[in-house]
Amino acid sequence: MHVPDGFINAPVSAAAGVVAAGAVAVSLRGARRELDERTAPLAGLVAAFIFAVQMLNFPVAAGTSGHLLGGALAAILVGPYTGVLCVSVVLLMQGVLFADGGLTALGVNITDMAITTTVVAYLVFRGLVKVLPRSRRSITVASFAAAVLSVPAAALVFTLFYAVGGTTDVSIGKVATAMIGVHVLIGIGEAVITALTVGAVVAVRPDLVYGARGLHRPLKLKVGGKLVDAPAAAPAPVAARSHRKLWITGLVTSLVLAGFVSFYASANPDGLEKVAHDKGIDSKTKEHAAADSPLADYGVKDITDARLSGGLAGVIGVGVTVVAGSGIFWALRRRRTSDAASTELTATESV
Structure with missing residues (x-):
């Protein structure tokens, strides 16, 4: 659903850019609260995984394909504010390096694909989690x-x-x-990918899933004929439960998807491209400012073998996205730690 330059006029694109910039600023502040010892190491990986899976267009109707947007997945795994930033990083990398999604339309794309999907998905998810039984299956269903x-x-x-x-x-x-009709079908594919991914992570490390926090009910003990909550066990130190295995598994999976599996993705236009062509919305499309990029259209320039060119582009994209995302989230996490230390020092001095 990447909107190219020329679909939306300049004033509205500029207004969308202001909205997107404001939302990203709010998300930067909110992410500092979400990025703790559990979510911080995974946020950059989530961005890279979304980049990889977005390369896997799947057929949804005659002559039409769809791909993951990723807002729901990011919000549930690492939190809504961090989720907005994850998808925004992906969109920025795609627009600048791969000429996917217009640069003047970047605000439109962030508002549409990062903010809308994340906010809607997280509100629906939280509402369902409150009414469904507290279990891993409920997390998957809500996802x-x-x-x-x-x-x-x-x-x-x-x-x-x-x-x-x-x-x-x-x-x-x-x-x-046309847009809503075809994207209802694409939404089913998005839901399958999201539910499978969230379910897989919850199955092995539920403590790392932001949306699964507080999943387990407290243990009940019968005392004097009444059920009472058992004393909570001291949580295991975070350092004792390494994220390394899950992080490496996620990164390798992302590289394989982008570098190999993407070659077999559907070549049909996605939902927006199909609707735009059928309805004539694309008649004023402008050439992308990064059309001459060495990685434009997800291929490495001057490499004639399509499989090798696309695979290398995918691997590079995953690498750049995980580095950029991890750098941003590491800086936010460090800022949170510094702020907490400053607050504690101020409180100590006042005493």
């Missing part, structure tokens, strides 16, 4: 529902952008019907 709803929500937001600032004269009703 599926949150993801499946987040994609048509993003399609609706694009339709609203188009209604206000579309550069072509196409009936908004036709655009809405």
